[in-house]
Amino acid sequence: MRVSDRIQGMLFIAPALIVLGICLIYPAYYTIRLSLYDGNFFFDFFHYIGIGNFKELLTQDPDFLDRSSFPWSGALVNNFRWVVVYISLSLGFGLGLAVLAVKVRYERAVKTIVFVPMAISATAVGLIWLFVYSPDPNIGVLNAIIHGVDPGYNPIAWVGRPSTVNYALIFAYVWASTGFAMVVLSAAIKGIPEEILEAARVDGAGEWTLFWRVMVPMLSLPIAVVTVWLFINVIKVFDIIYVMTGGGPGTASRVIAYSMYYETFQNGRPGYGAAIAVLMLALMVPVMLLNVRRFRSERITG
Amino acid sequence: MTTYEATQAVQPTTFTGRLVRFIGRVPVHLTLIIVTLIWLIPTLGLAVASFRPRSEIGSVGWWHAFFHPNWTLHNYGSVLHSAGMGHAFLNSLYITLPATILPLTLGALAAFAFAWIPFPFRDTIFLFVVALMVVPIQTSFIPLVKLFRDFGHLNNQFYGIWLAHTAFGLPLAIFLLRNFFIALPKDLIEAARMDGASNLAIFRRVVVPLSVPALAAYAIFQFLWVWNDLLMALVFLSDPAKRPMTVQIVTLLSTYGQEYNLLSASAFLLMIVPLIVFFSLQRYFVQGLLAGSVKS
Numbered sequence: 001m002r003v004s005d006r007i008q009g010m011l012f013i014a015p016a017l018i019v020l021g022i023c024l025i026y027p028a029y030y031t032i033r034l035s036l037y038d039g040n041f042f043f044d045f046f047h048y049i050g051i052g053n054f055k056e057l058l059t060q061d062p063d064f065l066d067r068s069s070f071p072w073s074g075a076l077v078n079n080f081r082w083v084v085v086y087i088s089l090s091l092g093f094g095l096g097l098a099v100l101a102v103k104v105r106y107e108r109a110v111k112t113i114v115f116v117p118m119a120i121s122a123t124a125v126g127l128i129w130l131f132v133y134s135p136d137p138n139i140g141v142l143n144a145i146i147h148g149v150d151p152g153y154n155p156i157a158w159v160g161r162p163s164t165v166n167y168a169l170i171f172a173y174v175w176a177s178t179g180f181a182m183v184v185l186s187a188a189i190k191g192i193p194e195e196i197l198e199a200a201r202v203d204g205a206g207e208w209t210l211f212w213r214v215m216v217p218m219l220s221l222p223i224a225v226v227t228v229w230l231f232i233n234v235i236k237v238f239d240i241i242y243v244m245t246g247g248g249p250g251t252a253s254r255v256i257a258y259s260m261y262y263e264t265f266q267n268g269r270p271g272y273g274a275a276i277a278v279l280m281l282a283l284m285v286p287v288m289l290l291n292v293r294r295f296r297s298e299r300i301t302g
Numbered sequence: 303m304t305t306y307e308a309t310q311a312v313q314p315t316t317f318t319g320r321l322v323r324f325i326g327r328v329p330v331h332l333t334l335i336i337v338t339l340i341w342l343i344p345t346l347g348l349a350v351a352s353f354r355p356r357s358e359i360g361s362v363g364w365w366h367a368f369f370h371p372n373w374t375l376h377n378y379g380s381v382l383h384s385a386g387m388g389h390a391f392l393n394s395l396y397i398t399l400p401a402t403i404l405p406l407t408l409g410a411l412a413a414f415a416f417a418w419i420p421f422p423f424r425d426t427i428f429l430f431v432v433a434l435m436v437v438p439i440q441t442s443f444i445p446l447v448k449l450f451r452d453f454g455h456l457n458n459q460f461y462g463i464w465l466a467h468t469a470f471g472l473p474l475a476i477f478l479l480r481n482f483f484i485a486l487p488k489d490l491i492e493a494a495r496m497d498g499a500s501n502l503a504i505f506r507r508v509v510v511p512l513s514v515p516a517l518a519a520y521a522i523f524q525f526l527w528v529w530n531d532l533l534m535a536l537v538f539l540s541d542p543a544k545r546p547m548t549v550q551i552v553t554l555l556s557t558y559g560q561e562y563n564l565l566s567a568s569a570f571l572l573m574i575v576p577l578i579v580f581f582s583l584q585r586y587f588v589q590g591l592l593a594g595s596v597k598s
Contacts, residue, residue: 009421016412023469030445043448119580121530123548127569239532277440284436
């Protein structure tokens with residue numbers, strides 16, 4: 001290790017580290033500290049209250065977590081619903097499409113069409129689906145289709161009712177993310193050696209058995225990777241909700257990131273917002289450890 | 303014999319064989335066609351609405367427009383001028399270009415050092431950067447907004463959001479590019495060193511030219527990320543005159559909630575740049591996306 005290399009190495013990474021220090025590392029410290037305070041308009045450490053914010057968040061704030069009636073509700077529960085429904089649907093559609101598309105000649109066309117929404121802003125996706133869900137059957141294609149099948153049907157305001165709003169939002173986002181799962185899994189499927197599939201077929205395995213007993217186990221790593229990516233995406237989901245419902249009707253479609261934005265910038269409670277940000281950071285820690293561990297093990301093997 | 307049978311199973315030669323095969327695969331085709339329609343129709347509806355006069359949108363469904371065509375470009379004229387989308391389009395560009403070039407440059411420099419210059423605690427610092435990749439942006443909102451407010455009102459200018467996007471783009475840039483750089487042939491770098499080339503010269507003349515695919519993949523990924531972002535623009539830009547398209551559309555939505563002709567034209571303006579990037583640079587785009595999650 002030459003002396004000039006030591007210095008030059010540090011000089012090369014210095015600009016990046018300075019930016020990271022100012023915009024990520026110092027802020028993380030500040031936010032964690034602020035979460036123990038009642039903040040004020042100037043985002044100062046105004047009044048120390050210990051874990052008061054977290055206590056309120058988890059026990060006294062029905063907009064965030066309401067355990068008074070079953071099923072529970074609130075932003076945290078909504079976000080949990082997102083985690084389960086969004087991840088399983090995106091993964092399921094992506095895997096199904098990847099498996100089916102390789103069987104046909106127009107594979108490329110199908111994959112391109114499903115993938116395009118990945119390039120589009122969540123803001124545009126939100127507008128696209130506001131049209132689809134519109135209660136006016138001359139605008140909303142979903143209501144128009146149901147009306148066409150059943151003329152006695154009364155159009156539903158899909159994003160205007162607490163009972164349907166979350167699933168309507170989730171489906172719109174699944175629509176935007178399925179392409180990602182499909183492309184990753186499709187690449188992985190093509191990496192499975194043809195001899196293995198052929199051997200299973202010769203042994204009399206049907207397509208269904210082949211899928212569940214051979215392909216899915218062989219795809220466990222890419223499936224895990226896609227799941228982690230979808231998880232990261234779903235914990236930070238915000239834009240599409242802000243555009244389509246603004247967290248409403250009422251507070252019915254709020255999620256963690258929405259509550260963080262609302263409490264900090266609209267409700268004037270930065271300390272409380274900081275506590276929500278800390279909660280988000282805590283949810284990310286397992287992913288962080290997973291990334292670091294994966295990188296370490298690869299350095300040893302590779 | 304076995305070979306013959308296996309071939310026949312894959313590619314039937316008789317008419318009956320083909321027919322049986324075709325019928326057997328109808329469910330596959332049907333599923334794929336339905337799925338493709340679900341993915342096409344919503345975007346198509348928006349596109350059609352953006353070319354229809356306002357008077358027709360609420361009275362006749364967009365799917366009728368194919369049978370009674372009455373197209374107009376009027377909506378685009380209105381949103382570009384009176385609705386401020388033209389100005390917002392320029393703001394989006396003005397935000398996105400530096401917010402792509404900065405993390406690309408700083409990230410490539412750091413990635414080169416992490417890959418090819420030995421210095422103390424190199425791998426520990428790199429692991430730390432890897433850990434930063436998943437820190438949620440929300441953790442930085444409050445302190446950064448305070449910082450920008452306190453120092454020269456950066457929240458009213460573009461500097462603040464450039465800096466914020468650079469910081470959030472850097473960990474991925476460093477991670478991706480370092481993994482690409484380290485796979486370059488060692489002999490090449492060593493030979494350049496032997497010839498007396500400095501680190502900066504090796505970076506500029508050897509590493510960068512050989513890494514165009516990786517640099518392009520990251521640049522496209524970051525460009526689209528910044529272009530499509532709504533949340534960070536909401537938080538870090540408080541001057542209404544500097545709003546990018548995403549924020550402008552949300553503003554239009556709250557003022558013109560029912561004017562679907564204007565909203566759809568605005569959404570299409572927002573989508574047009576990503577679509578062009580996507581269709582012209584699809585290979586790099588998919589690579590960048592896959593690399594961001596899969597390659598490690």
